[in-house]
Amino acid sequence: GWSTAVFNRCHIHSKSGGYVTAPSTDQGQKYGYVFESCSFSGNCPPRTTMLSRPWRIYAKVVLLHCDLSEQVSEIGFHDWNKPESHETCYYAEYACTGKGYVPEKRPDYVHQLTEREAGEYTREKVFGR
Numbered sequence: 001g002w003s004t005a006v007f008n009r010c011h012i013h014s015k016s017g018g019y020v021t022a023p024s025t026d027q028g029q030k031y032g033y034v035f036e037s038c039s040f041s042g043n044c045p046p047r048t049t050m051l052s053r054p055w056r057i058y059a060k061v062v063l064l065h066c067d068l069s070e071q072v073s074e075i076g077f078h079d080w081n082k083p084e085s086h087e088t089c090y091y092a093e094y095a096c097t098g099k100g101y102v103p104e105k106r107p108d109y110v111h112q113l114t115e116r117e118a119g120e121y122t123r124e125k126v127f128g129r
Contacts, residue, residue, distance in 0.1 A: 001023065001024055001055070002023070002024045002025060002026055002029075002056075003032075003033075004029070004031045004032060004033075004126060004127070005032075005033050005034070006034045006036060006123050006126055006127070007033070007034070007035045007036065007038055008036045008037060008038070008123070009036070009037050009038065010035070010038045010039075011038070011039050011041065012035075012038060012039070012040045012041070013041050013042055013043070014040070014041070014042030014043075014044050014048075014049040014071055015042065015043060015044060016044050016048075017042070017044040017045065017048030017049050017071070018048075018049060018050070019049075019050045019051075019052065019053045019078070020040065020049065020050065020051050020052060021033055021051065021052040021053075021061055022052065022053055022054070022055040022059075022080075023052065023054065023055055023056075023059040023060060023061060024054075024055035024056035024058075024059065025056065025058045025059050025060045026058065027058045027088075028058075029058070029060070031060060031062075031121075031126045032059060032060025032061055032062075032090070033052075033060065033061045033062070034061075034062045034064065034121050034126055035061070035062070035063045035064065035066050036064045036065065036066075036121070036123075037064070037065045037066065038063070038066045038067075039066065039067040039069075040066060040067065040068045040069060040071070040072055040098075040100065041069040041071060042069060042071035043071075044071050045071070046070040046071055046099075047070070047071070047072070047073045047074060048071060048073070049071045049072050049073060049100075050072075050073050050075075050076065050077060050078045051063065051068075051072060051073075051076045051077055051091075052077050052078070052091060053077070053078040053079070053080040054079065054080055054082055054085045054089050055080075057082055057084055057085040057088045057089060058088050058089060058090075059085065059089040059090070059091070060089065060090040060091075061077075061090075061091050061092075062090075062091075062092045062093070062094075062113075062121050063092070063093045063094070063096055064093075064094045064095065064096075064113075064118055064121055065094070065095050065096065065097075066093075066096045066097075066098075066101075067096070067097050067098045067101075068096055068097070068098040068099070068100030068101045069098055069099060069100050070098075070099035070100055071100065072098075072099075072100025072101075073100070074100075074102040074105040075105055075106060075107055076091075076093075076100070076101075076102070076105075076106050076110060077091045077106065077107060077109075077110050079107070079109070085109075086107075086108070086109040087109075089109065090111070091109065091110045091111065092110065092111035092112070092113050092117075093106075093110070093111070093112055093113065094112070094113040094114075094115075094117070094118035094121075095118070
């Protein structure tokens, strides 16, 4: 959906592969979904779960310090056959781990954040408090 949300220390378990998120972040909205210190697992076959795909072309998803199991696809994110989203969506990761974290296989439109960039995704900044 179009919401802003922070998921902190959650366990996301995929039963049958597919997509974990499908954000429709509004154009100009600074934040979308932020996953912080979450674990992504599943009992589906390896490499059958995508972290996200855009519902609308301004989708935003950021993963910080997450553990990604082998169920997560090596490319991690999918454009949902919307190549225009490569210029408009924002998918990013920082300091993730696990067999599903394969930054060298991520599409070019997926960002690997620096420590400074990752610092922009605190709960206080995301929620403006």
